[in-house]
Amino acid sequence: MRIIFTEDYEAMSREAAKIVSGQLYLKPASVLGLATGSTPVGLYEMLIQVHETIGLDFSSVTTFNLDEYVGMSPENPQSYHYFMQEHLFSRVNLKPENCFVPDGMAEDLAAEGRRYDERIRQAGGIDLQVLGIGQNAHIGFNEPDIKFEAMTHKVRLDDETIRANSRFFARAEDVPRYAISLGIRNIMLALRVLLLANGAKKAEAVYKAVCGSVTPEAPASILQLHRDVTVIVDREAAAHLPAEWKREAVYTF
Ligand code: PGA
Numbered sequence: 001m002r003i004i005f006t007e008d009y010e011a012m013s014r015e016a017a018k019i020v021s022g023q024l025y026l027k028p029a030s031v032l033g034l035a036t037g038s039t040p041v042g043l044y045e046m047l048i049q050v051h052e053t054i055g056l057d058f059s060s061v062t063t064f065n066l067d068e069y070v071g072m073s074p075e076n077p078q079s080y081h082y083f084m085q086e087h088l089f090s091r092v093n094l095k096p097e098n099c100f101v102p103d104g105m106a107e108d109l110a111a112e113g114r115r116y117d118e119r120i121r122q123a124g125g126i127d128l129q130v131l132g133i134g135q136n137a138h139i140g141f142n143e144p145d146i147k148f149e150a151m152t153h154k155v156r157l158d159d160e161t162i163r164a165n166s167r168f169f170a171r172a173e174d175v176p177r178y179a180i181s182l183g184i185r186n187i188m189l190a191l192r193v194l195l196l197a198n199g200a201k202k203a204e205a206v207y208k209a210v211c212g213s214v215t216p217e218a219p220a221s222i223l224q225l226h227r228d229v230t231v232i233v234d235r236e237a238a239a240h241l242p243a244e245w246k247r248e249a250v251y252t253f
Contacts, residue, residue, distance in 0.1 A: 001210065001224065003241070003251045004232045009198045012234045013042030016130070016196055019230060021050050023128045023192070029060040031120070033129030033182070034088070035140075036065065036080045039196050040130055044088040051092045058094040062123045064116070066131070066140040068104035070154065070178035078168060079104065102152060102180040109180055113152035117186065129190035133197050136160045137205040137218035141181035144217050150183030184222055193229045195220070197237040206233055207240035 006012045020043065023030050034040070050056040065080055074081035081101045089099050100119055106112035120126060131139050136158055138144065143158040157165075157177055166172040187193065197206045209220035210231060223229045238246060245251040 001253055002230045003210065003238075003245060004230060005238055005246050005249055005251070006232060006234050008234050009042055012196055012198050012232050013046055015232050016040075016043040016194060017046035017050060019194055020047060020128065020130070021056055024056060024058070024061060027127060028057060029062075030127045031062045031064065031123045031125065033126040033131075033187070033190055034063050034065050034084065035130050035132050036067070036083045037132045039132035039198060041087055043130070043196065047088070048091045056092075058092045061094060062098040063089075063094065063100065064120055064123070064126060064182070065101040067179050067181035068102045069176040070104045070109065070180060071176060072104045074101070078174075102182075104180055106180075109154040112180060113154070116152045116180075116182075120186065126186070126190035128192045128194060129187055131187070131193060131195045131220075133195060133202055133205050133209060133220050134158075134161055135164055135201055135205055137208045137220045139184070139187060139195070139220045139223075141179040142184050142187075142219040144219065146184060146216055146219050148184045148188075148216060148222055151185050152180065152182050155179050155181050184219060188222065188226055191228065193223060193226055195223065195229065195231045196233075197231070198234040200236040200239060202233075202237040203239040206231070206237050210241065 004015050006015055065084060068080045072079040102116050103112050136144055141155045162175045166175050169175050208218035212218055212221050214221045214224050
């Protein structure tokens, strides 16, 4: 695991953009795993800038999003389809037919999960998976006590996740209770993983992910067993990590 210590959200996003851009320069036909939420918005903004200023090319890139709320159509502004259109897909030269988000409207969600896994497999697997982290240490919508062997599947959102995500909705009751999410196994199958975390609210989750025991109670802790993980944290999110690690800008173990 490699931890990159940065000062703030902007610096975290810049470091992440360097890694994603580097991936695309090295392999223009990369398969990216993408995340929604507040965390990656700065990364997407910077990728758009790199696209506009020096022509970072997305024309051969394929993307797979981590998750979608059950029952939300792509036209719904609260959906993750919509989020991705707004924050990235419509602003770079990604081909619409190469951008995949799980279908939360599917009647048979188990079949949709299998179809999504098969699409990823046909695309050659995920080269670089971008992740945020929940305050409960979830990745994707893999909530505490998830089965580590799960592939894409329907999940019930944790009360803490519903509380955290209610900031995007008029009322907490409006937050969907179910989602379809890549499983931990999908994430572990990605060749490289990039986890971003900023703000004091994430400090405990980051500690559990990086320093805690590997346990389904803290789903992100499984990343300690992945062979190529980079975690980029800002100062606040790094608050509980050992002080001696922070003497270096990049700590590897
Ligand atoms: P956030 O969500 O980026 O909005 O903080 C992250 C997550 O829940 O995985």
